[in-house]
Amino acid sequence: MPIRKKTKIVATLGPASSTKEVLKGMLDEGVDVFRINFSHADYNDVAERIQMIRDLNKEFGYNCAILGDLQGPKLRVGVMKEEVVVHPGDEIIFATGERFEGTKERVYMTYDRFPQDAKPGERILLDDGKLIFEVVSSDKISEVKAKVIQGGPLKSKKGVNLPNTNISQPALTEKDIEDALFAIKHQVDWIALSFVRHAEDLMQLRDLIKEHSEEKIPIIAKIEKPEAVENIDKIVAHCDGIMVARGDLGVEIPAEEVPLIQKQLVLRAKKARIPVIIATQMMETMISSLTPTRAEVNDVANSVMDGADAVMLSGETSVGQYPIQVIRQMANILKRVEDSPLIQVPQLPPHIRTNRYITKSICYHAANMANEINAKAISTLTNSGYTAFQISAWRPLSHILVFTSNKRILTQLSLLWGVKAFYYDRFVSTDETIEDVNNISCKMGYLEEGDMLISLAAMPIQSKGMVNTLRVTEITSCPI
Template identity: 75%
Template sequence: MLTNKKTKIVATLGPACSTREIIKDMIDAGVNVFRVNFSHADYEDVKQKINIIRGLNEEFGYTTAILGDLQGPKLRVGVMEEGVVVHDGDLITFTTAEDILGTAKKVFMKYQNFPNDVNPGERILLDDGKLIFEIVETDKKSEVIARVIQGGELKSKKGVNLPNTKISLPAMTEKDIADAIFAIGQNVDWIALSFVKTPRDLQDLQELIAQHSEYKIPIVAKIEMPEALENIDKIVAYCDALMVARGDLGVELPAHEVPLVQKELIRRAKTARIPVIVATQMMETMITSLTPTRAEVNDVANSVMDGADAVMLSGETATGNYPVQVIQKMTQIIEAVEDSPLIQVPQNTPQIKTKRFITKTICHHAATMANVIKAKAICTLTNSGYTAFQISAWRPNAHILVFTSNKRILTQLNLLWGVKSFMYSKDVSTDDTVTDINEIVKQKGFVQKGDFLINLAAMPIKDKGMVNTLRVSEIE
């Protein structure tokens, strides 16, 4: 039986969840969206898993979504000799000239523009910040000399972060473009872009989607760089969702600054009425243990109480020992806290009179009114899914039930807090439609006799225009 929680769970696909049985058990335990991590993806394998998920959707009436997550310009060092250790105060040379086997004296850096982008005094962080170097000098061509600030073992192909450096790389590498075209071809529901710095990064991906698909695929901007925080207002205007990617964010920024950044990013997303995902290390110990730490339980709960639409698991489901149990545990935590009166929604009513001002205002009033009259459900007929985004952002207590004839948004909306979507393709007049939908909602057990229910629709229905009507019904 599917859970009734409103906060969504994103789970990363990987070797630990390759079979149809495990994927089905994970959906039943509470997964709403599966993430394909293109950092470690084999196209044939991805196709197979997407087919399994879509097959289960078809057979059991699930609406599980698929999120393609592009790797972005992940900087890495080359291959190292075994057991290389660097000590505080040592000098080391990073070279882009030749792919040498790395030693404690000299290491290959895979990023060609590195010597030109960096300046003395800037820091190089390696292996999620475990090792820290400070740049002493650069020849601006192929070699950079750095001093070890925090030493340790230098391992092969580890990721590099440059928190003080303005990197000249675009957010989409050649690999990302190929992965994005593949993901678009697979009709994924969402695409996440890593290391977003400016709105231009998002526009490049939007243009790529437009070239390769007749449909708009919504974009999740992953926030993991200080530059993205500086440009956050502009980024929010160009993306369809945000992800608080705490892994790289906690390396690029001092880790102790991340909790407030998380809260601020969630608040920004809520104000813009777009969904927000909190990701990384949420249940990390459950990769190998059946019990999460108290701190992890608290972290998931706090992310829900901050107002996240979705919480995400990475290694826990991709390579962990307990992919189903970690979902069950997460669902349990979500259900325990998500109805708390302590959760506050930013109450900024729609102000700017754009062409969607009426729709926005109606959705806002529907959510507010539902709480006042204690309506059990808000039902909306939509072709674009726009009203679902708007209602979800106001976090009403009522069920948010979306009816659509557009098969693509049926699964897409599964990332949104509290939204459940259903296929509805009858083209009948408004009164009949409302009666019909109310009957379906009653049969599905969301309402019973005497309950109030709010219907939103665009009149006339056959035009599939913008929502302009709010109606309250009492179930008979």
């Protein structure tokens, strides 16, 4: 039986991954989720890509998910009139209001409330921290005077980070609301919100989804601000997954602090039993090279060993020269390290007696028992996907095979570690249903004669209630 990876790969769509042939090649190599970056999205192109992915899913039996990633309040400078280089000690004005072309003395800033929020002594970082300025003064209306601390080329439309400034702009901008409505209309599987700072940011997005969608669309909180790290407990309570967005995080806080924060965030997600994605610069050199650096291979491997559900590629698949090869390389790393005994998952059994306690407890014990008896797979029937989230979080060594009649969650579950979902809509007697799903698992190559299997189900099957039954079976025969 071939080794199947359990850690999921998220790949960003872009000009390099815009044809059906390339998308199919990426799916064949192991992509589980395609990400739409709404910072650089043309709606017509996006609608076309979504249709391509859904066609490929249907044609070749994939269940690839689509993640819509909202830009959030990304701050930028405007367009520069000519090439500008600034030097330490230079003074420059950051101005809001009507757009204009920037010069060495004056540059446009997209953040309208910057003059009201900026205070003397605060830092302004440009272009991922390559340029550093310090606020000298603000007229509190439309202009902020700053001096250059670290100079260099000041280029058009580069991102701005304000690590010390208390930003009053909401996390969900007008552009984000428009993009979210487009994403909801096209029934994306997950929506990610950038620059989350407080739980309220997520509540606003949740309300918007509820208002415009009959189906629940799970939300991923992107952690890239120091406030988000401080408020992580409240944020985790209001999202369905988190993303450790190391690019902006490494600019907003000292870069040397990011590795430990990554570990802390992964651990926090695991305790909450929600998925966590590690993102940014994972295989950056493969944008233009066929081989990653040893450091990049280590980074991907260490993210998996920290306990990540998924690892993400950005420029490597959106604009890179080798979008298919980078997926192959990444999949090989994942398969090599993900079953290592060095990976430790917090094993705190569920203790709060909520109405889900029985289901949580059964999932926890199923994962532990699977490891004890060396079960090849845990299979579960679900309508909401809840049991898949629970079992995945306990990281059993076995495969997690999920059978559902709810087509909407088939693709959503593709983000979860170790989960493989199948469409199944015959809910008859318990024995017959379990026999059915066992046969499907055999045909798909997940089970062989002599394998041990743990089956979870809600009894009676027809009522589609909460999981309340755990059953252990030895596979005596597999249909050919």
